Amino acid sequence: MDVRVQESAFDLGVETSEFAAKTSASGAVVTFTGIVRNNAAGTLEHMQIEHYPAMTQKALEAISNEALTRWQLEDAKVIHRFGALKPGEMIMMVATAAPHRKDAFEAAEFLMDYLKSRAPFWKKEVSSDDASWVAAKEEDEAALGRWQE
Amino acid sequence: MDVRVQESAFDLGVETSEFAAKTSASGAVVTFTGIVRNNAAGTLEHMQIEHYPAMTQKALEAISNEALTRWQLEDAKVIHRFGALKPGEMIMMVATAAPHRKDAFEAAEFLMDYLKSRAPFWKKEVSSDDASWVAAKEEDEAALGRWQE
Amino acid sequence: MDVLYFAWVRERIGLPREVVNTNARTVKELVSELVAREERYEAAFADISALRVALDQELSSFDAPLKGVREVAFFPPMTGG
Amino acid sequence: MDVLYFAWVRERIGLPREVVNTNARTVKELVSELVAREERYEAAFADISALRVALDQELSSFDAPLKGVREVAFFPPMTGG
DSSP states (O other): OEEEEESSOOOHHHHHHHHHHHOTTOSEEEEEEEEOOOOTTSOEEEEEEEEOHHHHHHHHHHHHHHHHHHSOOSEEEEEEEOEEEOTTOEEEEEEEEESSHHHHHHHHHHHHHHHHHHSSEEEEEEETTEEEEOOOOHHHHHHGGGGOO | OEEEEESSOOOHHHHHHHHHHHOTTOSEEEEEEEEOOOOTTSOEEEEEEEEOHHHHHHHHHHHHHHHHHHSOOSEEEEEEEOEEEOTTOEEEEEEEEESSHHHHHHHHHHHHHHHHHHSSEEEEEEETTEEEEOOOOHHHHHHGGGGOO | OEEEEOHHHHHHHTOSEEEOOOOOSBHHHHHHHHHHHOHHHHHHTSOGGGOEEEETTEEEOTTSBOTTOOEEEEEOOOOOO | OEEEEOHHHHHHHTOSEEEOOOOOSBHHHHHHHHHHHOHHHHHHTSOGGGOEEEETTEEEOTTOBOTTOOEEEEEOOOOOO
16 A cells, blocks of 8 residues: 655656556556646636645545455555646546456545545635635535445 | 557556646546456466457447547547467556546446457466466446446 | 357357358358358357357347348457456 | 644634643534634634534544544645545
């Protein structure tokens, strides 16, 4: 398991290749990557991502361990950045490796749903004429319902 | 859209990075990679993948177009290899890019479910003492039911 | 008409492709003609519920008409991905 | 007790962290004490249903007891990923 919270950029290609190379017993590797999108007007200067350092690593590890417990996974990786990220930059990625594709897909979706609403990150959109905190979406909170037993 | 059927290896890292870099309007990129697993006894020499050249490219393009129609996707990529692949080698990958993660995940799962049971590939496991065709799984056929309207 | 075989169908029949002159109106009739030829065809087509057929590179059914079709392919259920 | 604020809670209160001496037994009592202090706290805690709280870096509830807790953090719903 590999969980990293960092300000610097990561190389999706290198991270994905390394992850896949390590998982020789698995037939299925799923990755998800979140990328900063511009706003509708195209005026986004950057996305400011704030986090709660003392809590973030612990929270991401807890979510990853939960995924490793609930699905037949060989490995999981989570990288999440903070700081000022420009449109097109990668914010975060998760990767899962499993013998069967259903486990790899479900675990990746689970990780994403929990990251969205339970990991201590907050996003602020800073554009040329405005700065506003991204509001949590009801649909993201609702997505967690799927994983409640 | 990028659909390739090839005997040569592909670089997952390069393919994923290139795909993500092209999709500037999308916030979510999902990839799936299929890797040759060894058998339980650890005796697999290679997986021989046969296909139907005149049909394969057409079938993969039709499945990809269907995904682009059914979900709000910006782009999709499918690479599938044929020939003799050793344990640990990558057999195929799909990638999807979408404004929202739900579309990217669902479209990738749809592509995989259709590739498994509707793209003209057949796998033969060749081990030191045996060679046998991989049987289609009922669960793979059943997985398609989810996408029928 | 070109007739193609893949995977274990190809192995049982012993060749990947052949030209067949036929007046069969449906895939099923074509299968009957082939089965009548030789034992290896009978072995390959023993259980057509375990087989798939494509007409001119499109998945089809054993009841489909062959009129206008140039290429018929027989194979087991696919195992891609 | 260390009290931390994040995102717009931090902006409204005007500082990221402070030490608070309190006898509050629950998170809600702590919030009441803070709100009684100054208008900027009132602005931040106007609607606690729009807020989340973590006790010693674990998500918790506003009814939770503060006994033994060393670090309380207030913030809006998270928007990670």
